[in-house]
Amino acid sequence: MKCSKDFAWENKGSDNMYEIIVVGGGHAGCEAAYASAKKGHKTLLITGNLKNIADMPCNPHIGGSAKGIVVREIDALGGIMGKIADKTHLQIKMLNSAKGPAVQSLRAQGDKVAYPEEMLKTLRSLENLTIQEGMVEDLIIEDSKVKGIILEKGEKISSEIVILTTGTYLKADVLVGSTRTRQGPHGEKPSLHLSDKLKEYGFTIKRLKTGTPQRIDRKTIDFSKTRIEPGDNKYLTFSFDLEPQYKIEEQVPCYLTYTTEETHRIIRENLNKSSMYGALDDIEGIGPRYCPSIEDKVVRFSDKERHQLFIEPESRYYDDMYLQGFSTSMPKEIQELMVHSLPGFEQAKILKYGYAIEYDAIYPTQLKASLETKIIENLFTAGQINGTSGYEEAACQGLMAGINAGLKLEGKEPLVLKRNEAYIGVLIDDLITKGIRDPYRLLTSRAEFRLLLRSDNADLRLRDYGYEVGLISKDQKERLEGKRKQIKECFTFLKENKIKVTKDVEKKFLEEKIPLPNSTLSLEQLLKRPEITMEFLENFIEIPYNEEIKEQVSIHLKYEGYIEKAYKEAEKMLKLEQKQIPADIDYNKVKNIASEARQKLIEVRPTTIAQAIRISGVNPSDISILSVYLKKEYGKDE
């Protein structure tokens, strides 16, 4: 990789004492270290290999449905993923642009060389951050409080807070065919003992599994047999602060191809050679429901004649093409046959084989909403170690852990985003309340308030928080206030300006086949009609605001009813969020609660009634009994 340099130490501090240590330099670790250092805390980022800072070991996307909105949220709060992606991506698209505003989401094709390089550059520019290579194998713990880390060779580094962002590296095993090798992605050394130590300290550990497909040499693919998938023909950015950093015409395309009858035949005939279908009999890890291997797809959807595969460039700097949809744990020789059966891949050269990876994760109901662990004070965890999957899911947890670690040092309340405020809030609440069955991926369908959690309004939702915690500058904040003011003015403008039905107006309406209003109406009234757009109105009157402002106003007018309904629902939830459950409650003393509910309540220890309601297995009657108990024991007047 281009970014590999020959240094192992970059110590900007002199003594061996930090305020915050971040363990792991993946997407969670980078955001955590950035937030912590940016907030002014002396921070150490420790990583197994500097080459792998912000590595993308699996797919090359940043963003995607729901995830793209998370990247916008990260940017709104003052994190860095969006900006780095904007500066380095190969192409960018707005997904679902034909659908409503609530489900539109950006996705960029990241550059696996440029992205990590840019990330490292950004991190190195931070005053308070030291980056160091090393394998962490244990924690220093005194009186259930973390005091630092212990490296492989016994070296101790002390700190007030430790954030674990170890990704898939806890006891990682790579599975190919019938072989199991204890290693992380790219053949890196995994952490061998840390998860055992965590178990010793009382954590419940869960074994998870994920997989990745082959990388194919671009030069050996016949793209004429595939379909081209270019980037959008419109400038887009994740960041609210950056102008586009690319040229539309220089975007690198993706391609689409399909599996064939032959591919399916090869898979079926060799099924028993796949690690997941019997070649390995000691697999405990639970794989993600949303990422089945190609074996799974062929077996479970046997009536399907073909499966879609996306061929995606990984970088401008090398020739690896990622074969999305072809993730497998077949032995290498079978993978060769499978790949060559694909249209356009007859001569293809496999640069890296697909594999599955098993790793340890912490069962996330052991976390507080701040991402601090419940049993060890000042220990935070973020990213795949919490059972999630995906770069964006990891990055946003890292950011929140970094912010909350800093706030804790500053003696302030943690920043906990609510389900009606951010996808980040949905993700963390799901993790700590519901736990996980398989690696957790954010989906639009997980957000009950998705209409409020749009890509277009992430800054309006979250920038104030970013400013409060010190990651958003005064300048950025002022720009936001300016935007808010303009939105208000634009609403007034639309209310005050009217369109009279003249001959010319009538003609235009007829031309566009839009029903003619029978009287003079304000622009606001007109816009509420589903078929009338701002653009159409500008045939008659100039609306002196930029696209961003017009978009906000138009969304609000067009979907007013739906948005109001969502606000009402959110309000209901917030009322319940205000009903606190004291931390010292003894559920064994609450009479008459169903035993499944009691068990779940003890495990999750919800902090509010609203959270308790979301726990599966806790019924309305249990909630009634619980509220009566709270009233009796704690006499709270709500």
Add this chain to the structure above:
Amino acid sequence: MNDTICAISTSQGVGAIAIVRVSGESAISIVNQIFKGKDLTKVDSHIIHYGHIIDDNNIPIDEVLVSVMKSPRTFTTEDTVEINTHGGIAPTNKVLELLLEKGCRLAQPGEFTKRAFLNGRIDLLEAEAVMDMIDSKTEIQRKMAMNQITGKTSDLINELREDMIQIISNINVNIDYPEYDDVEEITNEILIPKIEKLKEKINKVLKESENGKIIKEGIQTSIIGRPNVGKSSLLNALLEEDKAIVTDIAGTTRDIVEGKITINGILLNILDTAGIRDTDNKIEAIGVEKSLQMIEDSDLILFMINNNEPITEDILELLEKIKKKKYLILINKIDLKSKINKDLLKVEPNKIISLSIKENQGIEELKEKIVELFHMDEIETKDPTYLSNTRSISILKKCLKRVEEIEKAIQENLPIDMIELDIKSIWEELGTINGTTYEEELLDEMFQRFCLGK
């Protein structure tokens, strides 16, 4: 939390009066919307007012006495209204339904007491008792839900939800995996017939909630037959036996209502009809027309035949007309010589009851047959099933309203993901009938039915 709740506070059945209790912030204003009489928002507290409960079309449902009790001097310490209705299942229920329509929520078992407790009205020492009570009531509620979800109605609701989750998960897959071209892209056009089918099914479920309807409105029963077969005597015999009141108030409901009796706690509205026969007499023809319409509106037809007269063509013709309804054939006057050939009727023998009203024979058997025909022995008229029926019916009606909103949204060509929000809210609402709304259901469906992933 303190939304406005309502419930029938007296035990269900045919009593002299029943009390519907409403408590919460909007109790007074909601009742005021359905009350014709004084403006309840302006009256003094703790005074009883006379008036009528009216529906949206201003039609009076019942003559009532309403007590308005303002916070805090009430049982729950919230604004409370108690409506004294004229007993009877139908009017009381209608009042409850109107309240639900206007924004009240049906109280959970023990909820009034719970509120009284939480609001500090009941001494803290009583807490334990309250909890036990809530718990035991919850058990009833649970059973009630269980009762509700066995049987046909529940199968239909599950089927409905199954149809819907397929649409929902498909749209969600379209949203979350927009580039998968092997997953059908649901558009508004594709949605139209699906929504129509949904509407049809909800309507069907509403119909299938027959038990609920029977409890609520009673069984419309018509006695038909040729003149002088003994229709009126049957009516009198039934009424006499049950000491029911003969209502002859003209113009109240229908001018042919002749009497009401209860069997197993279920109300039978019995209508006597003009004798039906082919006629050239114009005035009589109108009467016959009316009788035929009545057959159409009835839940149960008692078809009377004279044992002493041969079965004629017109009897058989008429019989064909009622066969699509629930019916019983009553062969009266068995004390006289039989001149009929039962085979001509071509009906199952268990549909036929032989009786002699004059000799007071066979009346009990008739009642038993009615119980059997409507599974009345399975209908619980005590609180649980009854309430749960009202609840499901009100949920179903709410869903039907939403479906209509969806139709409008489709017409306006709103984005599919907006429409999905409405569909999902119906799906969730339906789930509350048997308590199974759970997000994982949707996720499982998405990943089981569609082939996605890296």
